[in-house]
Amino acid sequence: APIPPPDLSTCRTNLGPPVPYSCCPPTNTTIVDFTPPTNPPMRTRPAAHLATAQYMERYNRAVQLMRNLPANDPRNFMQQSYVHCAYCNGAYFYPAAQGLNGGQIQVHGNWLFFPFHRWYLYFHERILGSLINDPTFALPYWNWDSPDGMNTPTMYNNSRTYPALFNERRNQTIYTRPVNLATGTNSNLTPQQIANNNCAVMYNEMISTATTLESFMGRPYRRGNAVPNGAGTSERGSHNAVHNWCGDPRERAGEDMGNFYSAGRDPIFYCHHSNVDRMWTLWRERRATNQRDFTDTDYLNSQFLFYDENRRLVRVRVADCLDTTRLGYQFQTQGVTVPWTTCRP
Ligand code: C2O
Numbered sequence: 001a002p003i004p005p006p007d008l009s010t011c012r013t014n015l016g017p018p019v020p021y022s023c024c025p026p027t028n029t030t031i032v033d034f035t036p037p038t039n040p041p042m043r044t045r046p047a048a049h050l051a052t053a054q055y056m057e058r059y060n061r062a063v064q065l066m067r068n069l070p071a072n073d074p075r076n077f078m079q080q081s082y083v084h085c086a087y088c089n090g091a092y093f094y095p096a097a098q099g100l101n102g103g104q105i106q107v108h109g110n111w112l113f114f115p116f117h118r119w120y121l122y123f124h125e126r127i128l129g130s131l132i133n134d135p136t137f138a139l140p141y142w143n144w145d146s147p148d149g150m151n152t153p154t155m156y157n158n159s160r161t162y163p164a165l166f167n168e169r170r171n172q173t174i175y176t177r178p179v180n181l182a183t184g185t186n187s188n189l190t191p192q193q194i195a196n197n198n199c200a201v202m203y204n205e206m207i208s209t210a211t212t213l214e215s216f217m218g219r220p221y222r223r224g225n226a227v228p229n230g231a232g233t234s235e236r237g238s239h240n241a242v243h244n245w246c247g248d249p250r251e252r253a254g255e256d257m258g259n260f261y262s263a264g265r266d267p268i269f270y271c272h273h274s275n276v277d278r279m280w281t282l283w284r285e286r287r288a289t290n291q292r293d294f295t296d297t298d299y300l301n302s303q304f305l306f307y308d309e310n311r312r313l314v315r316v317r318v319a320d321c322l323d324t325t326r327l328g329y330q331f332q333t334q335g336v337t338v339p340w341t342t343c344r345p
Contacts (some may be wrong), residue, residue, distance in 0.1 A: 001223035003112065005031075005315055006092035006105055015089050018253035019261045023085035025307065026074055040328030043125065044137035045278075047269055047336050050228035051140050056155045056162055062128040062137065063267055064164035074307035075127045081086035081264030083120060083306065088260035094223065100249050103223075108260070109231045110221035110300055111214075114280045115318040117273050123306040123314070124270055130309035134298040138329055141274035144242060145202050146337055150178030152246075156268045165268045169248045169256045181237065184244030197273055201241075202340035205233035206283055213294055216283055222298045234279050242272050278331045281324055284337065287324040 011024035046055060058308035069076040086092055092105040107116035111211045121139060129137030143149025152174045159166040171186075178191050189197070198344040210233045219230025231240075246268060247258020256266040284292045294300070300319035308314050324330060 001297045002303065003105060003221065005303040005305045006086070006306065007095050007148045008119035008313075010093055011086060012091045012093075013180045015085075015091060015261070018255075018259060019085065019089050023082035023089070023091055023261065025079065025086065026072055028313040030313050031313050034314050034320055036320060036326050037328050041136050042325075043129070043136050043329040044332055045138040045141050045274055045305050046332045047143040047149055048140040048155065049143060049149045050332065050335055051153075051155065055140075056165075058132055058134065058137065058306060059128070059140065059155070060162040060164045062132045062134075063277060065131040065334070066128060067164060074311055075131075075309065077262065078265065079307075080124055080127070081262070081269075084264035084269075085261040087116065087304070097270060104227060106221075106227040107304075108235065109218065109226050110217045111232075111294060112221060112302060112318070113218050113232065113235050114277070115302070115321050116304060118280070118324075118327075119304055119306060119316050120268060121273055121277060122321070122329075123308055126309045131257075136222070140271050141278050142242070142268070142271045143336060144179050144181065144238065144272075144275060144278055145198070145279070146339055147198075148197060148337070150191075150198065151175075152179070152268075153271060156271070165267045167256060167268065169251055169262075170246050170266065170268070171248055176247055177244050179242055181241045184241035198345040199340045201237060203343040203345065205237040206279065206286075208344070210283065211231050213291060217294065220294075220298065221298065234276065234283070239272075239276050239277070246272070255286070274331075277324075281331065284322075286341075311344065325329045 008025060008027045012126045013022035049239050063077065066075060067077040073079065087105060090104055092140055094103045094105060107113060125139045129135055142153055155162050156165050157175050173186050178194045178262050180187060180194050181201045216232045216234060218232040218235060219228045221228055243263065247254030253259045255262040256267060257263050302318045306314055306316065321327060
């Protein structure tokens with residue numbers, strides 16, 4: 001059976017270390033089912049390194065407004081970070097009727113990884129857009145799979161001009177060199193060597209070791225299953241590397257980016273995951289005639305709950321997020337190269 005949506009009324013408020021607070025959302029007994037927007041204006045997510053100053057200002061303003069919302073408003077910036085904490089650090093259980101293994105919900109290490117994070121960013125993006133009255137607002141993506149975009153996007157490290165995007169709890173060495181996708185840690189390699197290695201990493205995880213749905217998407221995870229340890233190539237590889245790269249070694253648990261509970265407190269999280277989401281999109285496009293999505297109804301009918309820009313609690317299904325254009329967004333392609341398709345090591 002599919003993974004049902006979490007039961008908010010049984011959300012665990014005390015998760016133990018390293019989680020220092022409750023990340024349960026406000027409860028709401030009215031749940032609406034997601035319906036795809038009709039004729040949505042297209043949102044085009046820009047590559048972060050190509051974004052204009054005007055874009056960065058608007059984005060900074062939107063995040064500032066999100067930070068300024070009342071602490072218990074589900075659209076508040078900290079509340080947005082709690083979403084990740086709750087789905088990933090063990091706060092949620094589905095109703096226990098068939099609750100073997102306690103019915104804990106976990107969206108990493110299995111086939112829910114890409115769909116969950118796509119939905120998460122979808123609502124985050126809509127909230128930001130509504131706060132600045134711009135229905136075309138789109139999150140940027142950190143284009144770490146191309147040498148032009150491997151450095152940390154500068155908008156996240158400018159506390160004076162873009163204070164809402166700045167975060168102190170990051171590894172302080174990430175601003176001067178390209179991200180190392182092979183290890184997620186600093187090394188003595190030159191930028192050129194890092195770029196070459198990254199190209200091979202991308203080729204590997206997107207092409208040579210990602211030939212089947214399961215190898216790329218992650219292992220099946222159904223109601224009653226123990227949470228599998230079955231991350232796909234991209235989650236295990238570049239995705240984890242960038243988290244580790246950004247997490248602050250001065251903090252106890254690698255906060256913010258280096259830990260599930262705190263990752264969403266860093267605005268750069270959404271920029272990173274925007275590119276993770278783009279990787280899913282590129283991988284699907286490259287499938288040509290091969291099957292692009294699991295057809296298993298346990299996958300397609302798995303559900304999540306998110307608050308939307310109108311503070312409505314929305315129930316979504318995996319099946320409704322497979323095509324980003326139906327959700328009303330796409331990724332900038334102009335001026336962006338995809339060098340790794342030919343980087344056979
Ligand atoms: Cu839910 Cu990048 O992790």
